[in-house]
Amino acid sequence: MTTSKRQLPASQQDTLLDVLKKRFEKNRARHKGIEWKDVQAKLDANPEKLWSLDEMERTGGEPDVIGYDKKTAAYIFADCAPESPKGRRSLCFDGDALASRKEHKPADSAMEMAKAMGIELLNEEQYRELQLLEPFDLKTSSWIQTPAAVRKLGGALFCDRRYDHVFTYHNGAESYYAARGFRGILRV
Structure with missing residues (x-):
């Protein structure tokens, strides 16, 4: 672009x-x-x-x-939307994960979409800091930056807030769900 x-x-x-x-x-x-x-x-x-x-x-x-x-x-x-942004849900984690899907491919991946938007996915520390400001993702979840070692094995990380606690989970990077999107960060 x-x-x-x-x-x-x-x-x-x-x-x-x-x-x-x-x-x-x-x-x-x-x-x-x-x-x-x-x-x-x-x-x-x-x-x-x-x-x-x-x-x-x-x-x-x-x-x-x-x-x-x-x-x-x-x-x-x-x-800072209360839930993972609606226009960025139902995405797998990255371009490699998207390419690996043989059928029922999502429209895009979180990493590729963030790159096209000129932003980055939050990392786990940033996600937890955001949650100190107010509760987010009480009904949804958000992909976060994933360590290369985890990604190399086919996984990716995501977070949400449940029971007044922030949780970090793993999933196959090619998975996607209607309630999972990503939150971005931008430095100006």
């Missing part, structure tokens, strides 16, 4: 920024000590990141700021 395709028209940028600002103001507990004007300045300087945030929004992720990385001076956005 070329860079020019990863830029939103000005009117769409304004609409997205309005949605993001309202979500930011409504959910202040997710990003204590961070001011919207600083986030917007970063977004204005990185229009390709707005494109990725629009993809997160379009697929039901409800992205919001969840932190700031002082080392890289980047704001961290993550999908």
Whole structure:
């Protein structure tokens, strides 16, 4: 995908920024000590990141700021939809898993879709940190980044929250379920 395709028209940028600002103001507990004007300045300087945030929004992720990385001076956005984003469910884990399915293939894989969106899947630590902000995935589950050793053996990891605890599980990477999607993270 070329860079020019990863830029939103000005009117769409304004609409997205309005949605993001309202979500930011409504959910202040997710990003204590961070001011919207600083986030917007970063977004204005990185229009390709707005494109990725629009993809997160379009697929039901409800992205919001969840932190700031002082080392890289980047704001961290993550999908904050209560359940795994609806537009990113029924996906196997990665392109290899998708290719290995002989029949009943899902439309895409989590890793390939995330890459096309310009985002990354959360890793287990990030998923657990997100759950400290508020409860997510009470009825769904989300694929997470998987260690190469696990993936090499055909597996992949996913997480959810049940019984007020966060659980990490494994499944065959080629599996897919209507209630499993993925949550993304984006640094701006």
